Structures are given as structure tokens and as C-alpha cells.
Amino acid sequence: MNFNILTIFPDLFDTLDHGVIGKAKNNGSFSINLHDIRKHAVNKHGQIDGKPYGRLMSRISPFTKKSLEDIPKNKIGKVIYLSPQGKPLNNIKAKELSTEKSITFICGRYEGIDQRFIDKYVDEEISIGDFIISGGELAALCSIDAIVRHIPGVLGNDDSSESDTFSNGLLKGPQYSRPEIFDEMEVPEILLSGNHEKIKEWKELKSLEATINRRPDLLNNVKLTKKQRKLLEDLTSQRIL
Numbered sequence: 072m073n074f075n076i077l078t079i080f081p082d083l084f085d086t087l088d089h090g091v092i093g094k095a096k097n098n099g100s101f102s103i104n105l106h107d108i109r110k111h112a113v114n115k116h117g118q119i120d121g122k123p124y125g126r127l128m129s130r131i132s133p134f135t136k137k138s139l140e141d142i143p144k145n146k147i148g149k150v151i152y153l154s155p156q157g158k159p160l161n162n163i164k165a166k167e168l169s170t171e172k173s174i175t176f177i178c179g180r181y182e183g184i185d186q187r188f189i190d191k192y193v194d195e196e197i198s199i200g201d202f203i204i205s206g207g208e209l210a211a212l213c214s215i216d217a218i219v220r221h222i223p224g225v226l227g228n229d230d231s232s233e234s235d236t237f238s239n240g241l242l243k244g245p246q247y248s249r250p251e252i253f254d255e256m257e258v259p260e261i262l263l264s265g266n267h268e269k270i271k272e273w274k275e276l277k278s279l280e281a282t283i284n285r286r287p288d289l290l291n292n293v294k295l296t297k298k299q300r301k302l303l304e305d306l307t308s309q310r311i312l
């Protein structure tokens with residue numbers, strides 16, 4: 072998978088050289104092509120802001136267009152503008168985008184990108200949440216990380232995005248690892264029982280418990296199994312009592 076990034080801060084993307092994502096990048100599971108929009112700025116200071124209409128507005132659009140033209144047409148793929156007005160990124164969307172061959176991310180700055188550029192060149196707008204950050208770079212980084220986790224092999228053999236929170240529409244329950252006693256607190260007994268069936272059921276229960284307590288909205292969009300429905304009924308009746 073190939074990502075083209077149009078940005079005025081290409082250095083920020085060094086973040087992708089670390090950890091499991093860095094390893095996947097080194098292995099060639101995905102590649103990053105950075106395009107510095109400032110390269111096309113007209114004055115010697117590399118200035119790309121201005122105030123043509125309204126408040127300080129990014130004059131980024133003509134330069135962004137030039138940066139887009141730097142990419143061979145067959146490598147552009149889906150053009151996504153990171154934007155607080157976009158559709159929220161979630162796990163389903165990240166998984167869907169992981170099947171694209173190429174994605175070109177446009178990172179906005181200042182007041183954003185001229186609507187005419189969006190209308191003509193952007194296929195999709197994506198938001199990473201209901202808050203404002205200062206530029207699209209961090210949003211692109213979050214998106215790339217979330218997307219490439221779904222590329223087969225990126226997480227290694229032992230781990231899988233299929234066991235992550237949201238993979239089945241629910242939150243994952245609490246996690247425990249050695250030592251058995253930490254600061255005088257014990258690991259839940261069931262996890263030491265060796266009874267895999269019971270442990271699986273306990274994990275399912277804890278996952279539902281976390282979801283109902285913290286993100287009950289998720290339950291509106293998930294198709295629960297018969298067993299999960301029964302566990303949820305038990306949990307809900309316990310909460311009412």
C-alpha cells in the first residue's frame with residue numbers, strides 16, 4: 072500500500088519509523104511519499120498563507136494542486152482531505168481503506184483548504200474526532216497507523232487487529248499480565264484457572280461490561296450473538312438491581 076502525503080511539515084512523518092508500524096514500513100508492507108507543499112510557494116520565504124476572503128486562510132490550494140500534479144496519476148489513488156468537517160474515522164472505515172492500493176492525504180493548515188479545491192480534487196473528507204488540531208499531519212498519522220494495522224502481517228503472527236477493541240464493535244475488557252500480584256493486587260482468579268472455555272466467557276462478559284459502562288452508544292450498531300445477548304441481559308438486570 073502506498074500513501075502520498077501533501078504537507079508543509081514533512082518531518083512530522085518520521086513518527087512512522089517507530090515500533091510495529093516502523094517495522095512494517097521497513098518490511099515494505101506500506102510506503103510513504105512525502106510532498107512538501109511549500110516547495111511550490113511563490114515567494115522566497117516559502118509563505119503559503121494569506122487572507123483572500125474572510126479570516127486568515129490557507130493559500131495552500133494552488134500550491135496543493137501543484138503538489139498533486141507532482142504525483143504520477145496512477146499513483147494518486149483515493150484523495151482524502153483530513154478535516155474536522157469530514158466523516159469520523161472509525162475501525163470499520165480504517166479496515167475498508169486498508170484495501171486501497173494508494174491513498175493521497177491532504178494536510179490542511181490555518182483555516183483549512185479552499186472549498187473549490189475540495190470540490191474538484193478531493194474524494195473524501197475524514198475527521199479524527201470532534202475537536203480541532205492545528206494541522207492535518209497528526210490526523211494523517213493517526214489514520215495511517217489505524218489503516219496499516221489491518222494490512223495482513225503488519226501486526227506479526229501473534230497479534231491481530233481482529234482481537235483489538237472495536238473489531239467486533241465492542242470495547243475490549245481489562246488486560247492482565249505477570250506478575251500474579253502487583254502492588255498487593257491479584258490477577259482475577261479465573262485467569263489462573265487454565266479453563267479456556269471459562270476464560271473466554273469471562274473475557275466476553277468483561278468486554279460487554281466495559282462497553283455498557285463506557286460506550287453504550289456502540290451497542291446500537293452491533294449485532295450481538297445469542298450468548299452475548301444473554302450476558303448483556305444479565306448485566307443490565309444486575310445494574311438495575
Ligand SMILES: C[S@@+](CC[C@H](N)C(=O)[O-])C[C@H]1O[C@@H](n2cnc3c(N)ncnc32)[C@H](O)[C@@H]1O
Nearest residue numbers: 153154155179183198199203204205206207210
Ligand atoms: C486549525 S485547523 C482549521 C479548523 C477550522 N478553523 C475549523 O474550524 O474547521 C487546520 C487543519 O487541521 C486539520 N484538522 C483539524 N482538526 C481536525 C480533525 N478533527 N480531523 C482531521 N483533521 C483536522 C485540517 O486539515 C484543517 O484544515
